[in-house]
């Protein structure tokens with residue numbers, strides 16, 4: 099088994115997830131998770147805002163298995179929207195349909211999302227529907243299409259490792275889209291496995307949406323992709339207000355600051371909450387060098 103697969107299996111382990119919640123941010127997670135409370139996260143957001151960076155906030159939550167947990171997650175997200183509005187920070191929301199009950203009952207999940215969208219629309223706040231694994235892809239697109247009949251300020255994510263990504267981006271070209279490589283373990287029936295294929299498709303999708311779509315969020319830590327995009331927008335006269343770069347909180351922070359300084363719109367994905375374990379394991383799966391976050395913490399004690 100590859101190291102990547104080990105971390106993905108660990109991210110799916112509900113027992114370890116529950117154990118981790120009891121002990122606060124451990125194993126180096128504090129450098130990539132902006133605290134366990136919204137107040138702590140707001141502090142981190144203010145610091146980024148001071149540097150001209152906007153934020154998208156993720157209330158971490160995984161393994162939602164009953165309606166009561168999903169309702170709690172919905173209430174928490176609404177609370178976060180209110181906190182963003184009250185503190186006047188430059189931020190919006192990212193959320194995962196599974197957190198709001200997608201695996202339990204589609205209609206129930208849609209109702210939860212409607213309540214969230216109602217609150218966000220009051221403050222003209224954008225909502226991004228994060229994309230999870232392949233089974234949840236089509237239902238998540240359906241949620242988006244149903245919700246935006248009444249709440250247009252919602253977008254989603256296209257994952258470049260899927261073969262179907264090009265037809266999805268054509269279907270969703272009128273939406274604000276975040277384009278990513280893809281973080282989950284998928285089989286070769288549905289997804290490219292080779293890094294070069296994924297990178298090539300990633301660039302094709304970014305270029306397509308920059309030229310044909312609404313707003314594009316290019317979410318990557320890959321400096322080669324970023325350099326390519328800079329050249330592409332310049333050559334094709336794509337204005338800077340049509341796209342932004344995005345990275346995760348705590349990753350390549352200097353590059354984040356530099357891109358903002360160069361005048362590019364930049365948005366940092368800020369996760370917070372006690373349910374940090376699965377998120378942290380997926381980050382280790384993506385880049386085993388991130389394990390240094392763990393060892394630094396262990397040896398700096």
Ligand code: FDA
Nearest residue numbers: 228229255278279280281317318319320344345346367384
């Ligand atoms: P990748 O991991 O492929 O690295 C490419 C190269 O970049 C590396 O070889 C190295 O040279 C450099 N590099 C990368 N990280 C570095 C670091 N920390 N320090 C130094 N160099 C580094 N996925 C998903 O399935 N659904 C979703 O909704 C989202 N949402 C999302 C939002 C945001 C803001 C981001 C940034 C990412 C996501 N993702 C995601 C995750 C995404 O799919 C992907 O798994 C990760 O971003 C990792 O891929 P990268 O493109 O960042 O580079």
